Amino acid sequence: MVHGGRLVAQALKRHGIDHVFTLCGGHIQAIYDGCLDEGIRVVDTRHEQTSGHCADGYARVTGKPGVCLVTAGPGITDVVTAVANAQRAGVPMICIGGAGPKALCDMGSLQDMDSVTLMRPISKWSVQVPEIRRVKEYIDSAFRIAQSNLPGPVYLEMPLDLLMNWHEDEDPITAPMPPPRPSGDPQSIERAVALLKQAERPSFIIGAQLRWSEDREIVRRFADKVRAPFFLNGMARGALPHAHECSFTRSRKQALAESDLIFVFGTPFDFRVDYGRPGTWNPAAKIVQVDLDGAELGRNRAIDVGIHGDSGLVLAQLLDAVGQKEVPAWLSGLRAAEDKRRGKMKAEIESDSDPPNPLRVCHEVGKRLGKRDVVIGDGGDFVATAAYVIPLEWPQLWMDPGPLGTLGIGPGYAMAAALARPDARTVIMYGDGSFGLNGMEFEAMARQKLPVVAVIGNDASWTQIRRGQVAMYGEERAIATKLEYTRYDQVVEALGGRGFWVERSADLGPALDAAFAAGVPACVNVKIAGSDFRKDAISV
Numbered sequence: 001m002v003h004g005g006r007l008v009a010q011a012l013k014r015h016g017i018d019h020v021f022t023l024c025g026g027h028i029q030a031i032y033d034g035c036l037d038e039g040i041r042v043v044d045t046r047h048e049q050t051s052g053h054c055a056d057g058y059a060r061v062t063g064k065p066g067v068c069l070v071t072a073g074p075g076i077t078d079v080v081t082a083v084a085n086a087q088r089a090g091v092p093m094i095c096i097g098g099a100g101p102k103a104l105c106d107m108g109s110l111q112d113m114d115s116v117t118l119m120r121p122i123s124k125w126s127v128q129v130p131e132i133r134r135v136k137e138y139i140d141s142a143f144r145i146a147q148s149n150l151p152g153p154v155y156l157e158m159p160l161d162l163l164m165n166w167h168e169d170e171d172p173i174t175a176p177m178p179p180p181r182p183s184g185d186p187q188s189i190e191r192a193v194a195l196l197k198q199a200e201r202p203s204f205i206i207g208a209q210l211r212w213s214e215d216r217e218i219v220r221r222f223a224d225k226v227r228a229p230f231f232l233n234g235m236a237r238g239a240l241p242h243a244h245e246c247s248f249t250r251s252r253k254q255a256l257a258e259s260d261l262i263f264v265f266g267t268p269f270d271f272r273v274d275y276g277r278p279g280t281w282n283p284a285a286k287i288v289q290v291d292l293d294g295a296e297l298g299r300n301r302a303i304d305v306g307i308h309g310d311s312g313l314v315l316a317q318l319l320d321a322v323g324q325k326e327v328p329a330w331l332s333g334l335r336a337a338e339d340k341r342r343g344k345m346k347a348e349i350e351s352d353s354d355p356p357n358p359l360r361v362c363h364e365v366g367k368r369l370g371k372r373d374v375v376i377g378d379g380g381d382f383v384a385t386a387a388y389v390i391p392l393e394w395p396q397l398w399m400d401p402g403p404l405g406t407l408g409i410g411p412g413y414a415m416a417a418a419l420a421r422p423d424a425r426t427v428i429m430y431g432d433g434s435f436g437l438n439g440m441e442f443e444a445m446a447r448q449k450l451p452v453v454a455v456i457g458n459d460a461s462w463t464q465i466r467r468g469q470v471a472m473y474g475e476e477r478a479i480a481t482k483l484e485y486t487r488y489d490q491v492v493e494a495l496g497g498r499g500f501w502v503e504r505s506a507d508l509g510p511a512l513d514a515a516f517a518a519g520v521p522a523c524v525n526v527k528i529a530g531s532d533f534r535k536d537a538i539s540v
Contacts, residue, residue, distance in 0.1 A: 004132045004163040005030025008096070009038040011139035015176050017067050019043055019419055021054035021412075023078075025071020027098025027111070030163040032069075043415065043448065046440040048075050052082020053412025053438075055093040060211065060235060060399050060413070061374065061420040065092040065146045072098040072160075073111025076118065081406060083153045084122040089234075089402030090209060090292070092151035094142050095119070099128070101161040119155035128157040132167045140176065147179030150293035151212055181214070184290070184309040184317050192263075192288045192305045193321040196226070199261035199286070201330045205252075206311065207267025208234030208402065209292050213312025216394055220244070222315050227327045229255050229334055233267060237398040242391030249388055250341035251334055256281050258330065265290045265311040269300040270403055276301035290314045348531060349389065355527040356505045358382055358457050362389035364508055365427060365455055368516060369396060372424035374417040376400070378410030379431020380464030382457030382528070386429040408437030410454070411445070418450040425453065425516060432458040432525075435488050445521040446496030453515045454492070454523045459530070460485045489525035497521035 002010075008031045012020065019041045022028070035042050045051045051068040058066030070079045076097045086093050097119075100109035119126040125145045129138045135158075142154040184192075196202060206219060211234075219239040223230055223246040230240055231252045240247040248255065256262065256273075262285050269276035269289075276287070287303040289296075290311055297306035307314055348359040362385055369375070375390060377383035377400035392398050399417070401409045410428040417426040435456055445452055466481035489499025498518040500511040508526065515522035 001166045002169045003030055003034070004135060004158070004165050004167065005032070006034035006037060006169075007132065007135040007167060008139065008158070008163070009034030009040055010169075011136040012067060013038045013040060015139070015143050016064055019058060019416075020067045020069055021045060021051040021058070021416070022069040023048045023051055023071070023075065025075050025098055027072045027100070027160050028069050028096070028158075028163070031096065041419075043419065045412070045415070045444050047438055048078035049082050049408065050412040050415075050438050050441050052079040052093070052095060053085070053409045054416045055095065056082060056086045056089070056091050056409070057376075057399060057413030057416035058420055059091050059093050059151075061397060061417050063212070065094050065143060066416060067094045067096065069096050070098070071111070072100060072115070073113055075111075076113070076115045080118070080122065082412070083119065083155065085401050085404045085406040085409065086153040087122050087124075088404040090150050090152060091402075092146035093153045094139075094146060095123075095153060095155045097155060097157050098163075099157050099159045102159040103161060105159075116155070116157050122153070123155045124152040126155040128159070129162060132162050132165045135162070143176065144179070149180075150209070150291070150296075151179075179212075181212070181310040181313060182292075182308060183313040184307040188305055188307045189314070189317045189321065192307065193318060195261055195286050195288065195305065196318065196322050196325070199328075201259045201328055202226075202261040202263070203229045203255045203259040204231070204263045204265065205267060205273070206230060206232045206236040206239065206265045208236055209266025210239060210311045211235035212292070213310050215312045215316065218312045218315045218319070222319050225319060226322060226325045227331060229331065231255070233272065234402060235397070235399070236266070237387075238392035238394040238396050241393045245335065248334070248338050251338040253280065254337055255334060258282060258334075259285050261286045261288070263288045263290070265314070266292065268296055268403075272403065345389070352505045353529055354504045355529045356502065356508050358385050358528045358531050359389050360505060361455065361457060361508065361526050361528060362386040362429070364512055365429070366390040368512055369427070370425060372396065372421060374399065374421060374424060374426045376410050376413045376417070376426070376428045378407065378413075378428055379434040379457070380407075380462065381467070382431045382459070382463075383429050384464070385457075385531070390429075407431075407434045410434060411438045411441030411452075414452040415441070415445060415448075415450055418445075418452055425451075428452060428454040430454050430456040432456050432460065432483060432486065432488065433462045439488065439491060440495070442492045442497050442521050442523070443495040450521065451519050452521050454521075455512070456488055456523065456525045457528045458485055458488070458525055459528050485527055487525065489523045492521060492523035495521075497523060500524045502526040
């Protein structure tokens with residue numbers, strides 16, 4: 001006989017979970033006890049939002065769902081943002097929430113609330129586990145649902161009396177199964193291949209769903225044969241080397257306007273691609289959309305071929321059918337435009353001005369990255385700059401919140417990455433505003449010996465918002481967007497890490513080297529100069 005918390009831990013262990021993330025609470029203590037017996041590391045944070053971001057980040061790094069444990073009431077409301085972020089980004093995670101004893105439900109017990117209803121709109125499945133004998137069954141279902149089709153979060157509520165009760169330590173009925181990943185319908189593949197063979201100016205957008213494909217190398221093999229411009233976003237970054245002739249980052253607007261055929265893999269027609277509207281997109285272009293969510297096909301604009309499928313599997317099907325394709329003549333012209341735009345960045349990247357140029361800061365970080373290092377973007381303007389400047393190649397990994405645009409994800413993603421890849425280094429590219437949301441997590445990192453390096457682009461402003469605010473309303477009416485050049489490096493030192501304050505370009509490299517060598521959480525707080533690199537960017 002074992003208690004319910006032990007049954008939870010046993011079920012998690014069966015699914016390969018070796019870390020869970022939490023902020024302590026009385027309603028979920030039995031699960032901690034079970035994790036000790038099952039050899040699962042319990043990683044504690046200073047805010048439940050971070051626990052949820054840890055689970056999200058763990059999934060992004062490992063490819064399997066992350067798990068967070070939160071206590072009842074405000075513990076659950078605190079994690080809502082992280083669950084919503086995972087849902088919008090299509091990331092599989094399991095959130096287990098505590099609750100008062102079922103016998104006292106709706107009687108006003110401590111932290112009593114209807115968390116199942118609260119979580120329902122932002123999760124794939126939100127349910128209370130009804131009795132102790134069904135704990136393993138529900139956890140198995142949670143993992144299956146979280147990973148099937150378009151991945152996403154699942155919420156399981158577990159009342160206190162269920163976790164404290166006792167039940168037979170019985171063997172599971174079935175073994176965990178790999179998540180189903182659909183390949184494309186043969187007729188749809190045939191139509192897409194016919195369009196690709198006829199196209200003279202094809203281009204490809206590859207989105208974050210590529211992360212859940214078994215074969216991440218398919219993008220490189222495909223690009224080597226079907227030589228066309230590829231634009232990678234989110235967790236697809238790095239699937240093509242930055243130096244590959246088909247890897248483009250600065251010419252997407254031109255490509256969308258000129259292409260006669262556009263493939264869109266695993267990313268929606270949302271604000272990031274102007275909803276697929278004419279003006280940005282060539283109105284005469286044929287569109288092939290591939291998505292794990294069949295309901296997403298054709299949303300916001302008409303398409304010519306819709307394929308419900310896994311990005312990697314569909315790319316493999318297309319490659320088998322189309323084989324080698326001649327290099328489109330327009331590729332060289334687009335490459336020239338791309339190189340010209342990248343060349344405009346060069347002066348800022350090489351600038352020795354004081355304070356340091358933000359592009360220079362990002363470039364210096366990129367020069368120091370190893371082959372398996374993880375880069376996390378937590379912020380607005382500075383992070384968007386980093387996304388263009390830092391070259392990545394798988395198994396290096398870029399993680400940002402995704403289309404919900406959640407700030408404060410950095411510490412949670414970083415803790416998960418540091419635990420999942422202890423042989424690599426984890427870097428947070430931070431806006432100075434974002435640091436304020438979950439900066440106390442550096443205490444949790446220091447205490448649990450996670451040597452994360454934070455690089456803050458400190459311009460004493462919420463610049464991504466302020467730039468447009470000033471343009472629309474004028475400097476004198478730009479309110480609530482100005483900060484101070486705060487010494488966040490000293491905050492990190494006070495929490496048990498190392499801190500470095502940089503105001504001169506000459507000091508930037510030595511500070512980064514010292515931070516990477518510190519062996520404890522470190523913060524390189526860089527006072528950055530202004531830049532027009534993102535002057536036309538919008539924040540809505």
